[in-house]
Amino acid sequence: MMHNQPSLLHTTSLSVGYIRSNKPGMPILQNLDLNLHPGQLVCLLGANGTGKSTLIRTLAGLQQPVSGEIFIGETNLKTIKPELLAKKLSVVLTEKPDHNNLTVRELVTIGRTPHTGWFGTLKKKDDEKIQYAMEMAGAGAFAARRLHELSDGERQKVMLARALAQDTDMILLDEPTAHLDIPNRVEMMYLLHALARKTNKAILLSTHELDLALQIADRLWLIDKAKQLTSGTPEDLVLNGTFGNAFTKIGLHFDPLKGTFGLQPPAYGLHIFVTGDPVPVHWTVHALSKENIGRSTEHTHRYSITVENKTGEFTWILKWNEVVTTHRSIESLVEEVKKMRTR
C-alpha cells in the first residue's frame, strides 16, 4: 500500500525482549523495521508467547528495547518529553487498573490530563471530549459506577474510553477484545476501524481473533512460528500462504476461500457429492465433516445428497447406491448416512 502521509511511528532494526542484569539482552523479536501510518488499523497476530505484549509495551515506551531505535514522528523515543509522548500515543494494556475506587468518569478524566495538566481545570471542550469518549467506547451507561463494580468487559470499554479522551495520534491496545462477548468483540473491532478512518489516527491492536482481524485490518503484523514478523495486507498474506502457515497445526487446516481454520478434511475415505443452495449445502458439509466425511465434486459419485428448498423448508434427498431416502433435518440425514456406512 502506498502512503502519502509520513509515518507516525517507525522503528529501525528494533529488537524487543527482556534485559536481565549482568546478562546480555534476550531478544524475542529481532530486526523489526515497522511503520504506523495515519488512518490505518493494524492487527498484531501471533500464537501465545510470541511477543505481542512485549512489542506493544516497547513501542509505548514502557520497556527498553534490547537494541535498535523507535521514532515518534522524527523524534527518537529515548529523547521525547513525557508530556509530548502523552499527546502522541496512548496505550491500553490488559492489566487491571490500580484506581479501583474511582468512578468511570473520574478515570476517563485522568486520560485527559496531558491536555489539562494535573491541576488543570476542565474546560467545556475537555468535558465534551470526556463525554464523547465514553459514548464512543460504549461506557456512557456506567459513567457513575466505580471500577471495582464493573465486569471485565465493561472495564475494557472504560480503558478504551480513557485512551480516546487522551485524544492521541496513535492508540496501541493489547488484546482489547479479550473479555468481550462475541457481539461486543465485533462492535469493538469495527469501532476501532471506523475511528482510524474518521479521525486519521493510527491504531495498533494485538488479538487472537484471526477471522475478525482478516475482515477489518488494513495491515497485519504477523508473527510466525519462527518468530519472524511479516507486515502486509491481510489479503496478500492469505494469498501467499504466510497467514495459514503461521497458525497451522498438525490436523488443522486453513481454508483460504473462507478465511477460517478447521479440521483437515479427509483426503481419503468416504466422500459424498452434495448439491443445492450454498447455505444449506455449507451446513450439510459442516455436519458431515464431524463424521469424517468429505465433499466430493464428482457428479457421477455413488453417494449424493441433494438439498431442495421448497417454500422455505429444506428437504435432503440422500442417494446411497440405489437406495433413496428423504430427510427433513441434517440430524436425520446424518443418522441415515451413519447407518448406511456401517452396513
Ligand SMILES: Nc1ncnc2c1ncn2[C@@H]1O[C@H](COP(=O)(O)OP(=O)(O)OP(=O)(O)O)[C@@H](O)[C@H]1O
Ligand atoms: N517480565 C518478563 N521477563 C522475562 N520474560 C518475559 C517477561 N514477560 C514475558 N516474558 C516472556 O516473553 C515471551 C513473550 O511474552 P508476551 O507476553 O510478549 O507474549 P504474547 O505474544 O503477548 O503472548 P499471549 O498471546 O499469550 O498474550 C514469553 O516467552 C514470555 O514468557
